[in-house]
Amino acid sequence: MTTPTNTVADAAATRKRRMSRILGLGLLPILLVTLFVVLGLIEPRFLRSANLINILRNASFLMLIASGQMLVLIIGGFDLSVGAVVALTSVATALSMTGLVSVFPEAQLFVVLLGVMAGLAAGSMIGVVNGLTVAFMKVSPFMVTLGTLSIASGIALYATQGVPVYGMPDEFTREFGRLRYLNLPVVIYVTFGVLVALWWVMNWTRLGRYIYAIGSNAHAARVSGVSTTFYIVVTYTLCSFLAALTGILLTARIGSGEATLGGTLMLESIAAAVIGGVSLRGGVGRVELVALGALFLALVTNAMNLVRVDSKLQTIVIGVVIIVAVGIERFKSRGKIR
Amino acid sequence: MSASVDGPDLSASRSHVWFFGFFAKYGFLPVILIALYVGFGLVEPAFFSGANALNIIKQSSYLIVLATAQMFVLLTRGFDLSLGMVVSMVSVASSLVMAGIAPNGEGPVIIALLAGVFAAVAIGAMAGAVNGICVAYFDINPFVVTMGMQGIAFGLATTLSGGFPVLDIPVLLNKGLAQGAWFGVIPPPVAVCLIILAASYFVLNRTVFGRSLYLLGANSRATEVGGIPWRRYNMLAYVICSSIAAIGAILITARAGTGEPSLGGGLVLQSIAAAVIGGVALRGGEGRVIHVVLGGLLVTVLSIGMNLTRVDGFLQEIVLGLVVVGAVFLDRLRLKIRL
Numbered sequence: 001m002t003t004p005t006n007t008v009a010d011a012a013a014t015r016k017r018r019m020s021r022i023l024g025l026g027l028l029p030i031l032l033v034t035l036f037v038v039l040g041l042i043e044p045r046f047l048r049s050a051n052l053i054n055i056l057r058n059a060s061f062l063m064l065i066a067s068g069q070m071l072v073l074i075i076g077g078f079d080l081s082v083g084a085v086v087a088l089t090s091v092a093t094a095l096s097m098t099g100l101v102s103v104f105p106e107a108q109l110f111v112v113l114l115g116v117m118a119g120l121a122a123g124s125m126i127g128v129v130n131g132l133t134v135a136f137m138k139v140s141p142f143m144v145t146l147g148t149l150s151i152a153s154g155i156a157l158y159a160t161q162g163v164p165v166y167g168m169p170d171e172f173t174r175e176f177g178r179l180r181y182l183n184l185p186v187v188i189y190v191t192f193g194v195l196v197a198l199w200w201v202m203n204w205t206r207l208g209r210y211i212y213a214i215g216s217n218a219h220a221a222r223v224s225g226v227s228t229t230f231y232i233v234v235t236y237t238l239c240s241f242l243a244a245l246t247g248i249l250l251t252a253r254i255g256s257g258e259a260t261l262g263g264t265l266m267l268e269s270i271a272a273a274v275i276g277g278v279s280l281r282g283g284v285g286r287v288e289l290v291a292l293g294a295l296f297l298a299l300v301t302n303a304m305n306l307v308r309v310d311s312k313l314q315t316i317v318i319g320v321v322i323i324v325a326v327g328i329e330r331f332k333s334r335g336k337i338r
Numbered sequence: 339m340s341a342s343v344d345g346p347d348l349s350a351s352r353s354h355v356w357f358f359g360f361f362a363k364y365g366f367l368p369v370i371l372i373a374l375y376v377g378f379g380l381v382e383p384a385f386f387s388g389a390n391a392l393n394i395i396k397q398s399s400y401l402i403v404l405a406t407a408q409m410f411v412l413l414t415r416g417f418d419l420s421l422g423m424v425v426s427m428v429s430v431a432s433s434l435v436m437a438g439i440a441p442n443g444e445g446p447v448i449i450a451l452l453a454g455v456f457a458a459v460a461i462g463a464m465a466g467a468v469n470g471i472c473v474a475y476f477d478i479n480p481f482v483v484t485m486g487m488q489g490i491a492f493g494l495a496t497t498l499s500g501g502f503p504v505l506d507i508p509v510l511l512n513k514g515l516a517q518g519a520w521f522g523v524i525p526p527p528v529a530v531c532l533i534i535l536a537a538s539y540f541v542l543n544r545t546v547f548g549r550s551l552y553l554l555g556a557n558s559r560a561t562e563v564g565g566i567p568w569r570r571y572n573m574l575a576y577v578i579c580s581s582i583a584a585i586g587a588i589l590i591t592a593r594a595g596t597g598e599p600s601l602g603g604g605l606v607l608q609s610i611a612a613a614v615i616g617g618v619a620l621r622g623g624e625g626r627v628i629h630v631v632l633g634g635l636l637v638t639v640l641s642i643g644m645n646l647t648r649v650d651g652f653l654q655e656i657v658l659g660l661v662v663v664g665a666v667f668l669d670r671l672r673l674k675i676r677l
Binding site for chain 2: 133137138139140142143144146147148149150151152153154155157158161162267270271274280310312313314315316317318319320321322323326327330331
C-alpha cells in the first residue's frame with residue numbers, strides 16, 4: 001500500500017533521476033539547440049530543408065568515423081590512421097571496380113559488391129595491423145598508427161600515382177551515391193543504423209563492457225580474465241572498418257577514387273569525439289554524445305559558410321571551439337570531483 | 339697459463355656487458371645508421387661523397403632543431419601538434435616584418451633581419467604560452483590544446499599572407515643563414531643547431547628546471563609533492579618548444595628565401611617521429627639530446643638515400659611508416675634489455 005506521500009516522493013525521485021540524466025548529457029545539447037535557434041533567426045536560409053539535409057549528410061560522415069575513433073579512445077588507444085584508411089579504401093574500391101568492370105561488363109551489381117568488399121577488406125586490414133602491433137608489441141598506439149598512417153596513404157598514392165581513379169560503374173556512383181529514401185540521402189540511414197548498433201554494443205554486450213573495462217584499467221581487466229589482446233585487436237579493426245565504410249560512402253558520393261580523400265578527417269574525428277566528452281585517458285565515452293559532437297562541428301562549419309566567414313578564418317574558429325569545448329568539459333568534471 | 343685462459347674469458351664477458359650496455363643506452367640506432375649509410379653507399383657510390391655527407395648534416399640540422407623543440411614537450415608527457423603550423427605562422431609573420439622594413443633588401447637590412455628574428459621568437463613564445471597555459475593551468479589535454487592551436491596558427495598564417503608566399507624578403511637572410519659557411523667552415527644551419535643543442539643539453543642536465551621536466555614526465559605527482567612549481571615549469575616547456583620551433587622557422591625561411599604559409603604541413607609528424615625514433619619516450623620523462631640527433635640523422639639519411647637511389651616518392655612514405663613502427667618496436671626491445 002503506497003501512501004500518497006510515498007508516490008509523491010517516488011515521482012520526485014524519478015523526476016530527479018530524469019533531470020540528472022538530461023544534465024548528464026552535458027552542455028552539448030543545450031549548445032546545439034541554442035546554435036540552431038540563433039542561426040535560424042539570423043539566417044533564414046539555414047532552415048531550408050536542402051541545407052538541413054546537407055548538414056545531416058556532412059555530419060553523418062563525421063559521425064561514422066568519430067564513433068570508430070571513440071571505440072579506440074575508450075579502450076585507451078588512439079587512431080591517427082583513420083584518414084589514411086579512408087583514402088586507401090577509396091583507392092582500393094575504385095581500382096578493383098574499374099578492373100572488374102572490364103572482366104564482367106554485364107554484371108555491374110556483382111562488380112559493385114566485390115569492389116565494396118575489397119575496399120572494406122583493405123581498410124580493415126590496417127586496423128588488424130594496428131591492433132596486433134599495439135596489443136602484442138605493447139607499443140604506443142600513437143606511434144603505431146602514425147606509422148600505418150604513412151604506410152596506408154603511401155600505398156594509396158603509389159597505387160594511383162596521385163591521379164583520381166574514374167570509371168566506376170554507374171550503379172555505384174549514380175544509383176548508390178545519389179540514392180535517396182524519403183528525400184534523405186542513404187548515408188544518413190547507414191549512419192543511424194551504425195550508431196544504434198554501436199549504442200547497443202557498448203551498453204548491452206560483453207564486447208562493450210570489456211572495452212570500457214580495458215580502457216579504465218587494463219591490468220585489472222587482464223587479471224579478471226579478460227583477453228585484453230583479443231579485444232584490443234577487435235576494437236582497432238572495428239575502428240578501421242568504420243573508417244573504411246566512410247571511405248566507401250564518400251567515394252560513392254564524389255564518384256572517383258582519390259588518394260587525398262579524408263586528409264582532415266583524422267583530426268576532425270578526434271575533435272568530435274573529444275567534444276562529445278570522450279576522455280583521451282580511456283574508459284569514458286558515449287556514442288550518442290560523440291554523434292552530437294560531430295553534429296556540432298558540422299553545424300558550426302555550415303553556419304560559417306552561410307554567413308560567409310572566410311575559409312581561412314574558419315580554421316581559427318574551429319580551433320578555438322575545440323579548446324573551449326574541452327576546457328568547459330574539464331571545468332565541469334573538476335567541480336564534480338570536489 | 340691459467341691467467342691467459344682466464345683473460346679472454348673475462349674480457350668476453352666484459353665485452354658482453356659493454357655490448358648490452360651500449361644498446362641499453364643508445365638503442366640500435368647507431369648500428370642501423372651506419373648500416374644504412376654503408377648500404378646506400380654501396381648501391382649509389384655518389385652517396386659516399388664528401389658533398390653528400392655535408393648535405394646530410396645540413397639537411398638533418400633543420401629536423402634536429404624541430405625535434406629538439408618537440409622533445410621539451412615530450413619529456414613532460416605532452417605533445418605539440420601545433421609545431422608545424424607555428425613554423426608556418428612564424429615564417430609568414432617574420433617575413434612580413436622583414437619585407438616591411440626592408441622590401442627586397444632596400445633599406446636598413448640589418449635592422450630588418452634583427453626585427454624579423456625578434457618577431458619570430460616573440461610570436462613563437464606567445465603561441466607556446468597559450469598552449470602552456472591551457473595545458474598547465476587549465477588542465478586541458480595537450481593533444482586537444484595543440485590541435486586547436488594548429489587550426490588557429492594555420493588560419494593566422496594563411497590570413498596574414500593571403501595564402502601566397504611572401505617574396506620580397508632581404509636576400510641577405512638566405513645568404514647569411516642558409517648558404518656559405520660561418521667562419522669559413524661551418525654551415526649556418528648546423529651552427530645554429532649546435533648552439534641550440536648545447537643550450538638544451540645545459541638546460542636539461544644542469545638546471546633545476548631541466549631536471550624537473552624529467553620528473554614531471556615520469557611522475558607528475560612527485561613534482562607536486564616535492565614542492566616544485568610544476569605548473570610554471572610545464573608551461574615553460576611549451577614556451578621553449580615553440581620558441582625553438584620559431585628559430586627553426588627562421589632557418590627554413592632562409593633556406594626557401596620566401597615566407598611560406600604551407601611550410602609546416604608535414605613537420606609535426608616528422609619532428610615527433612625523429613624524436614621518438616631516436617629514443618625519446620612518448621610516456622614522458624625519458625629522452626636526451628643525443629637521441630634527437632640520432633633520430634634526426636636517421637630520418638634524413640633515409641630520405642636522402644632514397645632520393646639518390648631514385649626510390650618513388652610515394653614508396654618513400656611507406657618506408658618511413660615502416661621505419662617508425664620498427665623503431666618503436668626496437669625501443670621496446672631496448673627497455674627489455676635494460677630491465
